[in-house]
Amino acid sequence: xxxxxxxxxxxxxxxxxxxxxxxxxxxxxxxxxxxxxxxxxxxxxxxxxxxxxxxxxxxxxxxxxxxxxxxxxxxxxxxxxxxxxxxxxxxxxxxxxxxxxxxxxxxxxxxxxxxxxxxxxxxxxxxxxxxxxxxxxxxxxxxxxxxxxxxxxxxxxxxxxxxxxxxxxxxxxxxxxxxxxxxxxxxxxxxxxxxxxxxxxxxxxxxxxxxxxxxxxxxxxxxxxxxxxxxxxxxxxxxxxxxxxxxxxxxxxxxxxxxxxxxxxxxxxxxxxxxxxxxxxxxxxxxxxxxxxxxxxxxxxxxxxxxxxxxxxxxxxxxxxxxxxxxxxxxxxxxxxxxxxxxxxxxxxxxxxxxxxxxxxxxxxxxxxxxxxxxxxxxxxxxxxxxxxxxxxxxxxxxxxxxxxxxxxxxxxxxxxxxxxxxxxxxxxxxxxxxxxxxxxxxxxxxxxxxxxxxxxxxxxxxxxxxxxxxxxxxxxxxxxxxxxxxxx
Amino acid sequence: xxxxxxxxxxxxxxxxxxxxxxxxxxxxxxxxxxxxxxxxxxxxxxxxxxxxxxxxxxxxxxxxxxxxxxxxxxxxxxxxxxxxxxxxxxxxxxxxxxxxxxxxxxxxxxxxxxxxxxxxxxxxxxxxxxxxxxxxxxxxxxxxxxxxxxxxxxxxxxxxxxxxxxxxxxxxxxxxxxxxxxxxxxxxxxxxxxxxxxxxxxxxxxxxxxxxxxxxxxxxxxxxxxxxxxxxxxxxxxxxxxxxxxxxxxxxxxxxxxxxxxxx
Numbered sequence: 001x002x003x004x005x006x007x008x009x010x011x012x013x014x015x016x017x018x019x020x021x022x023x024x025x026x027x028x029x030x031x032x033x034x035x036x037x038x039x040x041x042x043x044x045x046x047x048x049x050x051x052x053x054x055x056x057x058x059x060x061x062x063x064x065x066x067x068x069x070x071x072x073x074x075x076x077x078x079x080x081x082x083x084x085x086x087x088x089x090x091x092x093x094x095x096x097x098x099x100x101x102x103x104x105x106x107x108x109x110x111x112x113x114x115x116x117x118x119x120x121x122x123x124x125x126x127x128x129x130x131x132x133x134x135x136x137x138x139x140x141x142x143x144x145x146x147x148x149x150x151x152x153x154x155x156x157x158x159x160x161x162x163x164x165x166x167x168x169x170x171x172x173x174x175x176x177x178x179x180x181x182x183x184x185x186x187x188x189x190x191x192x193x194x195x196x197x198x199x200x201x202x203x204x205x206x207x208x209x210x211x212x213x214x215x216x217x218x219x220x221x222x223x224x225x226x227x228x229x230x231x232x233x234x235x236x237x238x239x240x241x242x243x244x245x246x247x248x249x250x251x252x253x254x255x256x257x258x259x260x261x262x263x264x265x266x267x268x269x270x271x272x273x274x275x276x277x278x279x280x281x282x283x284x285x286x287x288x289x290x291x292x293x294x295x296x297x298x299x300x301x302x303x304x305x306x307x308x309x310x311x312x313x314x315x316x317x318x319x320x321x322x323x324x325x326x327x328x329x330x331x332x333x334x335x336x337x338x339x340x341x342x343x344x345x346x347x348x349x350x351x352x353x354x355x356x357x358x359x360x361x362x363x364x365x366x367x368x369x370x371x372x373x374x375x376x377x378x379x380x381x382x383x384x385x386x387x388x389x390x391x392x393x394x395x396x397x398x399x400x401x402x403x404x405x406x407x408x409x410x411x412x413x414x415x416x417x418x419x420x421x422x423x424x425x426x427x428x429x430x431x432x433x434x435x436x437x438x439x440x441x442x443x444x445x446x447x448x449x450x451x452x453x454x455x456x457x458x459x460x461x462x463x464x465x466x467x468x469x470x471x472x473x474x475x476x477x478x479x480x481x482x483x484x485x486x487x488x489x
Numbered sequence: 490x491x492x493x494x495x496x497x498x499x500x501x502x503x504x505x506x507x508x509x510x511x512x513x514x515x516x517x518x519x520x521x522x523x524x525x526x527x528x529x530x531x532x533x534x535x536x537x538x539x540x541x542x543x544x545x546x547x548x549x550x551x552x553x554x555x556x557x558x559x560x561x562x563x564x565x566x567x568x569x570x571x572x573x574x575x576x577x578x579x580x581x582x583x584x585x586x587x588x589x590x591x592x593x594x595x596x597x598x599x600x601x602x603x604x605x606x607x608x609x610x611x612x613x614x615x616x617x618x619x620x621x622x623x624x625x626x627x628x629x630x631x632x633x634x635x636x637x638x639x640x641x642x643x644x645x646x647x648x649x650x651x652x653x654x655x656x657x658x659x660x661x662x663x664x665x666x667x668x669x670x671x672x673x674x675x676x677x678x679x680x681x682x683x684x685x686x687x688x689x690x691x692x693x694x695x696x697x698x699x700x701x702x703x704x705x706x707x708x709x710x711x712x713x714x715x716x717x718x719x720x721x722x723x724x725x726x727x728x729x730x731x732x733x734x735x736x737x738x739x740x741x742x743x744x745x746x747x748x749x750x751x752x753x
Contacts, residue, residue, distance in 0.1 A: 298549055
C-alpha cells in the first residue's frame with residue numbers, strides 16, 4: 001500500500017481533494033495504484049530508468065562529450081486530465097494561437113491593432129524581437145507560428161491560466177512522446193482499461209503542418225539543428241527521424257541564385273521548407289549575427305523572395321515577449337471578436353508609473369520577470385527572496401522599470417509524485433503543442449513538467465524539474481469506483 | 490551636381506575559395522536629394538536582385554566554383570541637389586531606429602556624453618544636435634587606421650579617435666540613448682580631391698517630420714557632394730559588401746572609390 005501524502009490546502013491537487021478523497025477521474029488509477037506492491041513499482045521505476053538511459057545512450061551516439069545530454073527524471077504517476085477540462089483547454093488554445101498569428105500578420109503589415117490604440121506602437125516597434133526584415137512580407141497562408149508551445153498552469157481556484165506563449169522554437173514534445181511510450185511499455189494493462197487519447201501521431205501532424213508551410217507541391221522538408229551540442233539536439237534528431245526527413249546543420253545547406261539547396265551525395269537538392277530549431281539571430285550571418293556559424297549565409301534573401309518557408313517564421317518572438325503577453329486577451333477580442341476562453345495571469349507592467357508603485361509596495365508577494373528573459377533567469381520570486389534580494393530588485397526596478405513585469409505568485413496545482421519518502425504532491429505545469437497548418441490541430445495533452453523539490457514552483461528541466469506522462473481521458477473513459485474491470489486480475 | 494563614381498573592390502585569396510556569398514548594398518536609389526542617371530555593377534557571376542528591410546537595393550552574389558579572386562566593380566552617375574538642410578521622410582517608422590545593435594550599444598561614457606547636450610537638444614533639436622556633433626569630433630578626432638571595421642561605438646569612444654564609421658556609430662548610439670531615432674548612412678563623398686578616399690559614412694537623426702543628416706567627420710550636414718548608398722542600424726547593416734566564404738585562407742582586400750564631377 002502507498003501512503004499518499006495529502007496536498008497543502010492552499011493549492012489545487014489534480015488527484016486529491018483537501019479531504020483526502022480521490023477526484024472522480026483519478027479513482028480508477030488510484031485503485032490500481034493501491035493494488036500495486038511498493039516492490040513491484042520500485043522495479044518498474046528501475047526499469048524505466050534503464051530504458052530511458054538506453055534511449056539516452058542511443059541519442060548520445062551523436063556525441064555526449066560536452067555532457068549536454070542527461071536524463072530528465074521521469075515520474076510514473078501520470079497527470080490525468082478529464083475530457084471536459086481538455087475540451088475547454090483545447091478551445092482556448094486554438095483561440096489564442098489563432099489570435100497570435102493574426103497579431104503577427106498585422107504588425108508586419110498594416111498594424112491595425114496599433115492604429116486602434118490597443119497595443120502601443122513602441123511596444124512593438126522598439127521590441128528587439130520585432131524583425132524589420134519581415135515588414136510587408138507575405139507568407140504562405142499568412143501563418144507565422146506553425147508550432148506553438150503554450151505553458152498552462154492550474155491555479156488554486158482550479159482554473160487554467162496561460163503563463164507564457166512560446167512561438168520561437170518551443171521544445172519538449174519528444175518527452176511527451178517518449179513518456180507515453182514508456183508508460184505503455186511498463187503498464188500496458190492501464191491503457192487497455194483506461195481510454196487515454198493517443199499522442200503518437202504528433203510527428204505525422206507536424207509533417208503535414210510543415211508541408212503546408214509552403215505552396216510548393218510535394219515539398220522537400222528538412223529539420224535544421226544548431227548541432228549536437230544543443231541541449232535539444234536529441235529532439236531534433238528524433239523528430240526528423242519520426243517524420244522521415246533529413247536532419248541538417250547550417251553547413252549542409254547553401255544558397256545559390258535565389259534558392260536554398262541541400263548538399264547530398266547525389267548532388268544539390270532544392271529545399272522548400274525548413275523546420276528550424278535555431279533562433280532568428282543565428283539564421284543568416286549576413287543579415288543577423290555576423291559571428292553565427294550555425295545558420296545559412298544568404299538565407300534571409302531567399303526567404304524574403306518566398307522561395308523557402310521557415311517554421312516558425314522569422315520575428316515571431318515579438319508575440320511571446322513578456323511585454324506583449326498582457327495584451328493577448330485584447331488581441332483575441334480585437335481579431336476574433338470573442339471573449340478569451342483561457343485567462344492570462346494578471347500582470348503589472350512596470351513601465352507604467354502607477355503599476356510600478358504597486359509592484360514596489362507589494363514586492364515580497366510578487367514574481368518579477370525581465371521582459372525579454374526566458375528559462376527562469378533574471379527573475380525574483382518575492383515570497384522566497386531575502387531582504388537583500390528584495391532591495392536589489394527594488395533598485396533595479398527603479399533604474400529600469402520598462403525592463404520588468406510583475407505577477408502574483410501563483411500556486412501551481414500539484415500531482416502525486418514518487419519521492420524518496422513515498423508518494424507526495426509536487427507542483428506541475430503543462431505545455432501543449434499547437435500546430436497551425438491548413439487548420440489548427442494538436443494531440444490531446446502535452447508535456448507535463450514537475451518540480452521535484454517539495455514546495456518548489458520551478459519546473460524547468462534546467463533547474464531540476466522532471467516530467468510525467470499526460471493523459472487526456474476520452475469521453476466516458478474515466479473509470480468509477482465501482483468499475484471492477486479496472487482492478488488488476 | 491552630377492557625380493561620377495568608380496568603385497572597385499578586389500578580394501584575393503591565398504588558396505581557392507570553394508563557395509562564397511555576398512550581400513551587396515552598392516546601388517543608390519533615387520530620392521529627394523539624388524537622382525540616379527545610370528548605375529552598373531560588374532560582377533564575377535550572376536547576382537540576384539532584391540531589397541532589404543530598409544528598402545536598400547541588395548544584390549546577392551553566390552559563387553560555387555573554385556575562385557581565388559572576387560572583383561566587384563560599381564560605376565555610374567548620380568545627380569545630387571540641395572544643401573542637405575531639408576529633413577526627408579521615407580515612410581519607415583522612426584521607432585525602428587531606436588534599437589541598439591552590438592556595434593551601437595551606448596555604454597555609460599556615451600550616455601554621459603549625450604546627457605551633456607540633452608538640454609540644448611530639448612530647446613532646439615537641430616541646433617543641439619549640431620553642438621553634439623561638434624563635441625564628438627573634439628572628443629574623437631579623425632585618425633585613419635586608429636580603429637577596425639569591427640570596432641564598436643563604445644570601444645571607439647573610449648579610444649578617443651576614429652574614422653567616419655566610428656564617428657557615425659557613436660553619434661547614433663548617443664542619439665538613441667536620448668530617445669532620438671538615429672541611423673547609419675553609407676555612401677560616397679565628393680571633395681574635389683580625387684586622391685581622397687571617397688567611401689564615407691554619416692548619421693541621420695529623426696527630427697519629428699523627417700530625417701536630417703549629420704556628417705560628424707566633416708562637421709556639416711550632407712550637401713551636394715554626399716551620395717547616399719544605403720541606410721541601416723549600424724555599419725554592418727548598411728555596408729556596401731558583406732560576405733561569407735568557405736576556404737580561401739588568407740584574404741587581401743583592395744578597395745578604390747573615386748568620385749568626380751561628371752562632364753555635362
